[in-house]
Amino acid sequence: QKEVEQNSGPLSVPEGAIASLNCTYSDRGSQSFFWYRQYSGKSPELIMSIYSNGDKEDGRFTAQLNKASQYVSLLIRDSQPSDSATYLCAVITNRDDKIIFGKGTRLHILP
Amino acid sequence: DAGVIQSPRHEVTEMGQEVTLRCKPISGHNSLFWYRQTMMRGLELLIYFNNNVPIDDSGMPEDRFSAKMPNASFSTLKIQPSEPRDSAVYFCASIADRGSNTGELFFGEGSRLTVL
Numbered sequence: 141q142k143e144v145e146q147n148s149g150p151l152s153v154p155e156g157a158i159a160s161l162n163c164t165y166s167d168r169g170s171q172s173f174f175w176y177r178q179y180s181g182k183s184p185e186l187i188m189s190i191y192s193n194g195d196k197e198d199g200r201f202t203a204q205l206n207k208a209s210q211y212v213s214l215l216i217r218d219s220q221p222s223d224s225a226t227y228l229c230a231v232i233t234n235r236d237d238k239i240i241f242g243k244g245t246r247l248h249i250l251p
Numbered sequence: 252d253a254g255v256i257q258s259p260r261h262e263v264t265e266m267g268q269e270v271t272l273r274c275k276p277i278s279g280h281n282s283l284f285w286y287r288q289t290m291m292r293g294l295e296l297l298i299y300f301n302n303n304v305p306i307d308d309s310g311m312p313e314d315r316f317s318a319k320m321p322n323a324s325f326s327t328l329k330i331q332p333s334e335p336r337d338s339a340v341y342f343c344a345s346i347a348d349r350g351s352n353t354g355e356l357f358f359g360e361g362s363r364l365t366v367l
Binding site (some may be wrong): 174176182183184185186189228230236238239240241242243244 | 286292293307342355
């Protein structure tokens with residue numbers, strides 16, 4: 141099992157709808173979780189971090205964490221064409237304190 | 252304030268040649284990471300340094316790869332000899348305070364390597 145897993149997509153969502161991105165991780169003791177956005181040809185940039193079970197909201201973005209299920213998600217409300225990008229889930233592993241990324245989910249917002 | 256600076260941005264070389272990628276982290280950041288990104292394997296951690304000391308190099312694919320950080324403002328990733336399967340985008344990233352566990356990596360723009 142890979143340490144951080146994501147559906148590669150592409151995930152196509154109509155403009156204005158909610159985009160839901162999911163991620164699972166294997167190291168049960170991990171405590172820190174992140175979502176990065178990467179536009180084509182650019183470098184990743186951090187958009188959300190979450191450390192506790194539950195929801196964390198920042199503008200149109202909501203991160204959700206369920207440590208018991210080893211599951212992290214990102215919701216994007218009122219999706220805009222500018223949200224079209226690859227979204228990378230990252231985890232700081234408890235085992236060896238490394239920042240490990242999933243392969244990313246390509247999101248395409250349909251105008 | 253300048254971000255993470257990488258050079259070269261693009262490199263095309265022939266198999267067997269030595270490749271050196273360079274990185275200048277953000278001033279004051281105490282940890283530096285080298286990642287490699289390909290379509291097939293995603294963003295893979297190669298090695299990371301904390302206070303200029305290599306902490307974990309288990310991601311370095313083989314002995315052809317080596318990395319150094321001689322001081323707080325400079326790091327290199329060297330591939331010798333290079334092979335076509337090394338073709339990828341290599342990212343350098345730094346973090347302000349590894350101990351805080353914030354995980355906010357600041358990435359350079361990447362070095363796109365093509366080995367023919």
